[in-house]
Amino acid sequence: MSKDNRIEHSDSFGNYLIHGIDEIILPADISWWPSTIGWKIVALLLCIFVSYRLFKFAQSWWKNRYRREAIRQINEQQASVNNLSNVVEKLPFYLKATALQAYPRDQVAQLSGSAWIDFLNLKAGTEHFGPKESSQLLILSYQAKEQWQLTEEQYLNLIKLTKSWIKYHV
Numbered sequence: 001m002s003k004d005n006r007i008e009h010s011d012s013f014g015n016y017l018i019h020g021i022d023e024i025i026l027p028a029d030i031s032w033w034p035s036t037i038g039w040k041i042v043a044l045l046l047c048i049f050v051s052y053r054l055f056k057f058a059q060s061w062w063k064n065r066y067r068r069e070a071i072r073q074i075n076e077q078q079a080s081v082n083n084l085s086n087v088v089e090k091l092p093f094y095l096k097a098t099a100l101q102a103y104p105r106d107q108v109a110q111l112s113g114s115a116w117i118d119f120l121n122l123k124a125g126t127e128h129f130g131p132k133e134s135s136q137l138l139i140l141s142y143q144a145k146e147q148w149q150l151t152e153e154q155y156l157n158l159i160k161l162t163k164s165w166i167k168y169h170v
Contacts, residue, residue: 066101070094070166074159084155085145091162092141095120098166113138123169133161 034040074094077087099108103123111119117134121127129137136158139148150158 066098067166070098071163074163074166078159084152084159085148085150088140088150088155088158089145091158092137095137095162095165098169099123102169112141116141120165120169124165125168125170128165129161133158 034043074087074091077090078084081087096108099119108119114134117129117137120129136150136154139150140158
């Protein structure tokens with residue numbers, strides 16, 4: 001190769017018409033971060049508020065884990081057992097265990113009979129277990145399984161009321 005056929009390396013790459021023209025310099029991108037102190041304070045307060053709400057939610061979730069566990073166990077029993085009477089016979093146990101988790105032992109442990117039903121209704125905030133359901137719950141607690149004489153509809157109603165009490169007692 002001869003020296004005459006070499007390509008001249010310059011900024012214009014051999015085009016003398018654009019020699020001396022500079023590239024356009026674009027301005028910097030606009031920042032999404034607020035530039036004034038007021039918006040920074042609002043962002044900080046918003047972060048504090050969200051952190052506080054997350055903390056309170058986590059605290060409530062942790063505090064109510066006994067409710068979720070009791071309902072999970074009832075649901076497991078209901079799914080795994082074909083006979084509803086086997087599920088219903090454990091409802092008084094689940095109610096007592098849940099109450100012992102939620103309230104002081106000296107308030108709950110000695111309760112039985114109508115005093116126990118009154119306590120459950122008091123902590124539900126309403127008459128959660130009506131007279132008919134109360135007597136059915138007492139029958140479950142104190143009579144042999146052969147003496148229950150409850151229908152499937154009554155079994156399902158007691159399961160529903162028990163889950164409701166576990167979920168919403170105060």
